[in-house]
Amino acid sequence: KKLGIALVGLGNYSTNQLAPALQETEKCYLAGVVTGSPPKAEEWKKKYSIPGRNIYSYDTYDQIKDNPDIDIIYVVLPNAMHAEYTIRAAEAGKHVICEKPMATSEEDCARMIEACKRNNRKLSVGYRLHFEPHNQRVMELGQQQVFGKVKKIDGAHSFVVSNDPDRWRLNKKLSGGGPLMDVGIYCVQAACYTTGETPVAVTAKFGEVTRPVYFDEVEQSVSWQLEFPGGAVANGSSSYNENKNFLYGEAEEGWWRLQPAYSYSGIEGRTSKGPMNYPQVNQQARQMDAFAECVLENRESRVPGEMGMRDVRILMAIYEAARTGKRVLI
Numbered sequence: 432k433k434l435g436i437a438l439v440g441l442g443n444y445s446t447n448q449l450a451p452a453l454q455e456t457e458k459c460y461l462a463g464v465v466t467g468s469p470p471k472a473e474e475w476k477k478k479y480s481i482p483g484r485n486i487y488s489y490d491t492y493d494q495i496k497d498n499p500d501i502d503i504i505y506v507v508l509p510n511a512m513h514a515e516y517t518i519r520a521a522e523a524g525k526h527v528i529c530e531k532p533m534a535t536s537e538e539d540c541a542r543m544i545e546a547c548k549r550n551n552r553k554l555s556v557g558y559r560l561h562f563e564p565h566n567q568r569v570m571e572l573g574q575q576q577v578f579g580k581v582k583k584i585d586g587a588h589s590f591v592v593s594n595d596p597d598r599w600r601l602n603k604k605l606s607g608g609g610p611l612m613d614v615g616i617y618c619v620q621a622a623c624y625t626t627g628e629t630p631v632a633v634t635a636k637f638g639e640v641t642r643p644v645y646f647d648e649v650e651q652s653v654s655w656q657l658e659f660p661g662g663a664v665a666n667g668s669s670s671y672n673e674n675k676n677f678l679y680g681e682a683e684e685g686w687w688r689l690q691p692a693y694s695y696s697g698i699e700g701r702t703s704k705g706p707m708n709y710p711q712v713n714q715q716a717r718q719m720d721a722f723a724e725c726v727l728e729n730r731e732s733r734v735p736g737e738m739g740m741r742d743v744r745i746l747m748a749i750y751e752a753a754r755t756g757k758r759v760l761i
């Protein structure tokens with residue numbers, strides 16, 4: 432049996448990545464949607480042949496508990512809404528995939544994990560790169576010390592926000608923060624999955640604000656340095672005012688580089704031994720199938736809520752370090 436997934440929030444990521452990916456999945460399918468927009472509901476219903484009974488609004492959301500077609504709820508809302516919609520999904524008896532960043536505070540992450548545990552539901556975070564072959568190779572190179580111990584990691588993930596200053600990404604209440612929360616998180620994740628460790632301390636600083644009309648609530652850019660218990664040091668940076676996308680790792684006897692590292696497709700990599708030859712895959716399809724498998728086989732996700740919470744803790748430590756100028760212990 433294929434498990435039914437309902438997408439909550441039909442914005443850019445649901446529309447252009449998740450719904451198409453759900454046409455390629457083998458263990459799950461697009462069973463329903465939750466949207467505040469009746470025209471969108473109509474459009475999705477037609478386009479994906481979704482039965483009317485599987486279309487919900489934010490007002491009818493909790494009624495999903497009575498719908499056996501829906502096994503998994505996928506929360507694809509602005510960051511600050513993840514906690515509430517994840518907890519309500521768990522209370523409705525559904526397994527949950529929550530987009531990154533898992534929430535805007537560690538306390539919210541803890542409440543989400545607790546709600547899923549209490550309702551005996553599985554929880555995972557939308558960390559698609561754990562299912563991407565080049566990034567998986569980096570995990571192996573670093574964690575299995577293929578080139579010896581990891582010494583240094585460099586990463587950046589940045590893009591230029593377009594000229595709509597009202598976007599939720601620039602609204603601190605909805606986003607929880609700027610580029611760090613949105614895309615810098617990929618570099619933090621990458622440093623952790625390269626080493627297989629959680630950092631113990633961080634220093635950081637905010638960049639200059641050159642477009643104050645946009646960046647009056649969230650940072651325009653931030654850079655940081657994470658210290659790992661095994662001795663590796665990871666430099667990261669993230670900005671909403673330039674385009675960057677790479678991950679570099681250096682070990683005692685070799686190095687590797689992905690560029691772009693975090694995109695939906697077209698990821699390219701090489702190591703000190705030569706080019707990496709791995710296929711491009713549909714990351715989201717793999718990620719959702721892997722979660723469906725966990726539900727079907729009663730296993731934990733490789734990207735569980737606990738990992739999402741650890742990362743939010745690191746993001747908050749980066750903000751604290753940037754704000755205070757001090758080295759912050761994690």
Ligand code: NAD
Nearest residue numbers: 440441442443444445507508509510530531532557599613
């Ligand atoms: P988006 O702005 O395109 O979509 C957000 C959706 O939420 C919209 O449909 C909007 O109508 C709805 N919404 C409901 N209540 C809202 C409110 N109060 N304010 C604003 N919007 C509201 O955003 P997106 O790019 O689809 O991002 C959604 C989530 O997915 C974010 O958490 C983001 O970090 C995550 N995301 C993840 C990836 C990934 O690669 N894993 C990529 C893009 C986005």
